[in-house]
Amino acid sequence: MKFNTLFCGVASILGLMAGQALADTVKIGVVLPYSGGAAQFGEQIDRGMNLFISQNKDAFGGHEIELIKRDSKRPGGDIAKNAVQELITREKVKILTGFVFSPNAMASAPLITQGKVPMVIMNAGTAWIPSLSPYIARVSFTMWHAGYPMGEYAATKLGCKTAAIGFTDYPPGKDSRNAFTTGFEKAGGKVLEALPMGGPREVPDFTPFFQRIKNAKPDCFYVFVPAGNHSVAVVKTYASLGMGDAGIKLIGPGDITQDTKLQDMPKEAAGMITVHHYSADYQTPKNLAFVKAWKAAYGADTTPDFMGVAGYDGMAAIAHAITAQNGKVTAEGTMKALSGWSYDSPRGKITIDPETRDIIQDSNVHKIVSKDGRLMVEVIDTIPQVKDPCKANAIGKCK
Amino acid sequence: MTAAVLPMEQALTAAISILFDGVAYAMLLFIISVGLSITMGLMGFANLAHGAFAMLGGYVLVSLMLNAGVPFLAALLLTAVFVAIVSIPFERFLYRRLYKAGELDQVLLSIGLVFMATASITFVYGPSTVSITVPEFLSGQIDLGFGTFPTYRTFTIVVGVALMVALWYGFERTIIGAKIRAAVDNRRMAQSIGIDVDRLFVLAFALGSGLAALGGGLAIEIIGMSPTFALTYLVFFLIVVAVGGLGSIRGAFVAALILGIVDTAGKYLWPDGGAFFIYALTIAILLVKPEGLFGKA
Numbered sequence: 230m231k232f233n234t235l236f237c238g239v240a241s242i243l244g245l246m247a248g249q250a251l252a253d254t255v256k257i258g259v260v261l262p263y264s265g266g267a268a269q270f271g272e273q274i275d276r277g278m279n280l281f282i283s284q285n286k287d288a289f290g291g292h293e294i295e296l297i298k299r300d301s302k303r304p305g306g307d308i309a310k311n312a313v314q315e316l317i318t319r320e321k322v323k324i325l326t327g328f329v330f331s332p333n334a335m336a337s338a339p340l341i342t343q344g345k346v347p348m349v350i351m352n353a354g355t356a357w358i359p360s361l362s363p364y365i366a367r368v369s370f371t372m373w374h375a376g377y378p379m380g381e382y383a384a385t386k387l388g389c390k391t392a393a394i395g396f397t398d399y400p401p402g403k404d405s406r407n408a409f410t411t412g413f414e415k416a417g418g419k420v421l422e423a424l425p426m427g428g429p430r431e432v433p434d435f436t437p438f439f440q441r442i443k444n445a446k447p448d449c450f451y452v453f454v455p456a457g458n459h460s461v462a463v464v465k466t467y468a469s470l471g472m473g474d475a476g477i478k479l480i481g482p483g484d485i486t487q488d489t490k491l492q493d494m495p496k497e498a499a500g501m502i503t504v505h506h507y508s509a510d511y512q513t514p515k516n517l518a519f520v521k522a523w524k525a526a527y528g529a530d531t532t533p534d535f536m537g538v539a540g541y542d543g544m545a546a547i548a549h550a551i552t553a554q555n556g557k558v559t560a561e562g563t564m565k566a567l568s569g570w571s572y573d574s575p576r577g578k579i580t581i582d583p584e585t586r587d588i589i590q591d592s593n594v595h596k597i598v599s600k601d602g603r604l605m606v607e608v609i610d611t612i613p614q615v616k617d618p619c620k621a622n623a624i625g626k627c628k
Numbered sequence: 629m630t631a632a633v634l635p636m637e638q639a640l641t642a643a644i645s646i647l648f649d650g651v652a653y654a655m656l657l658f659i660i661s662v663g664l665s666i667t668m669g670l671m672g673f674a675n676l677a678h679g680a681f682a683m684l685g686g687y688v689l690v691s692l693m694l695n696a697g698v699p700f701l702a703a704l705l706l707t708a709v710f711v712a713i714v715s716i717p718f719e720r721f722l723y724r725r726l727y728k729a730g731e732l733d734q735v736l737l738s739i740g741l742v743f744m745a746t747a748s749i750t751f752v753y754g755p756s757t758v759s760i761t762v763p764e765f766l767s768g769q770i771d772l773g774f775g776t777f778p779t780y781r782t783f784t785i786v787v788g789v790a791l792m793v794a795l796w797y798g799f800e801r802t803i804i805g806a807k808i809r810a811a812v813d814n815r816r817m818a819q820s821i822g823i824d825v826d827r828l829f830v831l832a833f834a835l836g837s838g839l840a841a842l843g844g845g846l847a848i849e850i851i852g853m854s855p856t857f858a859l860t861y862l863v864f865f866l867i868v869v870a871v872g873g874l875g876s877i878r879g880a881f882v883a884a885l886i887l888g889i890v891d892t893a894g895k896y897l898w899p900d901g902g903a904f905f906i907y908a909l910t911i912a913i914l915l916v917k918p919e920g921l922f923g924k925a
Contacts, residue, residue, distance in 0.1 A: 471778075
């Protein structure tokens with residue numbers, strides 16, 4: 230555990246490049262869960278950021294950055310908001326980043342508008358978050374990058390006429406439910422049930438909910454739960470109720486087949502279909518190099534997941550913004566630099582959409598397969614360069 | 629959105645599902661909470677750290693299985709014995725000092741222990757949920773004649789019922805049980821007729837903690853195990869004790885059954901608001917019987 234990273238600002242000294250004697254130190258506020266059940270996410274993103282910094286010393290154009298880290302603990306929004314206030318008013322940070330949980334990003338949005346400090350979101354995936362402030366840009370994903378194509382794919386390629394949905398009852402859960410329902414029903418499918426299954430903080434006993442779904446006999450069962458501990462319980466419950474044998478396919482966004490959790494799952498996970506933008510098992514040269522560097526830095530038994538790659542790409546975006554402004558970082562300058570920024574990420578090509586400040590990226594269809602006694606992700610289809618379908622179709626709060 | 633309207637042919641399936649899952653969950657609550665009920669009834673100590681012993685049990689089980697390669701059932705037993713022994717110094721050196729202190733002091737001590745346990749477990753095992761692989765004969769489904777059910781939950785029910793029977797026998801039919809009952813009813817009188825209440829305290833505390841650890845070990849597969857377990861489920865353990873009545877094994881059993889089944893039914897039939905049922909029912913029961921179902925006024 231890196232408790233020392235908690236309160237002390239970690240200065241990353243990036244050697245001065247020749248010809249730029251007057252380098253500026255850019256303060257960057259990082260708001261991530263560093264303690265409690267969600268600390269695993271903070272660690273993933275932290276490692277992603279640090280890997281980018283250590284690999285790309287030149288990318289910052291000779292300017293120093295200082296990461297000032299604050300613990301957002303839980304998804305409630307309150308702690309993150311206090312941290313953001315302190316980072317803006319006392320530490321006078323130029324850029325804010327991190328934000329695992331949607332409610333934390335939402336609660337902080339009014340502050341960054343008032344304080345004019347751009348926020349680069351590294352996870353929080355509720356689709357309409359960027360509409361809360363002109364200073365938000367997102368390098369992760371929206372619930373619709375996975376949910377909407379998953380709905381289409383389930384109806385057209387997986388042959389599911391009916392589906393049931395189980396979701397964790399908080400903003401991204403409802404967002405994911407809407408995304409899947411929209412995609413699935415547009416493609417002619419029928420959603421039988423959509424069950425809220427408890428809140429994000431604790432992993433509930435999923436059995437009552439799953440039992441109800443099993444008795445409803447849908448062709449596909451779409452589950453959204455927050456990344457992390459929930460997903461293993463989902464697959465275990467699915468397996469112990471024999472839902473696979475009952476002919477119900479388990480599908481969902483890639484949050485439920487997170488790389489870091491896959492090996493804890495029972496063998497029934499094989500055959501699951503999810504849609505997502507990243508897995509450590511991608512066999513592209515860029516990703517193989519990324520995973521290799523990750524394991525070299527953090528240990529052979531560690532693996533990056535979509536949060537790790539978001540930390541990496543987010544730091545690439547910040548580096549670009551700093552370099553583009555030659556170290557004189559302003560809110561307008563940062564947003565201008567991020568608008569239309571494109572990057573060759575381990576997940577593939579990513580672009581910040583100038584219109585929505587949200588990410589454009591490939592959505593991949595993942596199939597979980599068992600290889601050499603290890604569960605892994607196989608990409609069986611790709612929907613190229615997806616713009617957030619929620620905003621593209623102007624649905625609900627995305628108008 | 630999803631109202632509790634089910635077609636007739638599904639109603640029976642639903643009822644059986646709810647009963648089965650509810651009873652399995654209830655057995656888990658019972659195994660963990662019964663020790664708390666005994667210690668609160670016997671020693672009058674509001675031990676909020678009871679769940680920490682369950683949590684310790686869960687993690688000891690994980691260590692035994694993953695690091696030492698002990699098979700699941702043996703590890704479960706070893707865990708219970710180990711945690712029972714570990715709990716004795718806590719009783720001797722910490723809890724005993726506060727038996728005569730006010731409830732606030734007891735609550736402060738024990739909630740402090742919960743936070744320390746959470747921090748220690750996080751330090752050693754990390755903040756994520758831990759998981760185990762249960763043996764083949766406990767995974768999958770089992771056909772009980774009137775339907776197929778998850779094998780592990782069936783096993784949990786068997787363990788819960790067996791423990792209930794064993795505890796009932798121990799408390800109602802053995803000398804030591806009679807002594808504990810006497811001490812719960814009237815500690816001063818029990819002492820004055822020569823019962824070593826002090827030793828009973830140690831025994832009951834260790835037994836309760838060991839059972840909690842057993843429950844914690846069983847819980848890993850059902851509700852998961854993380855460093856916040858002790859705090860997350862504390863309210864459920866307290867509900868079982870309060871609704872059942874302090875110091876009553878039968879009360880804890882009945883209360884766990886009611887809560888387990890009602891909680892499961894609520895989530896199954898009305899997922900949008902289901903988690904609320906358990907609290908409404910608790911309030912209703914305590915309004916009618918403030919001392920709990922089987923408590924002594």
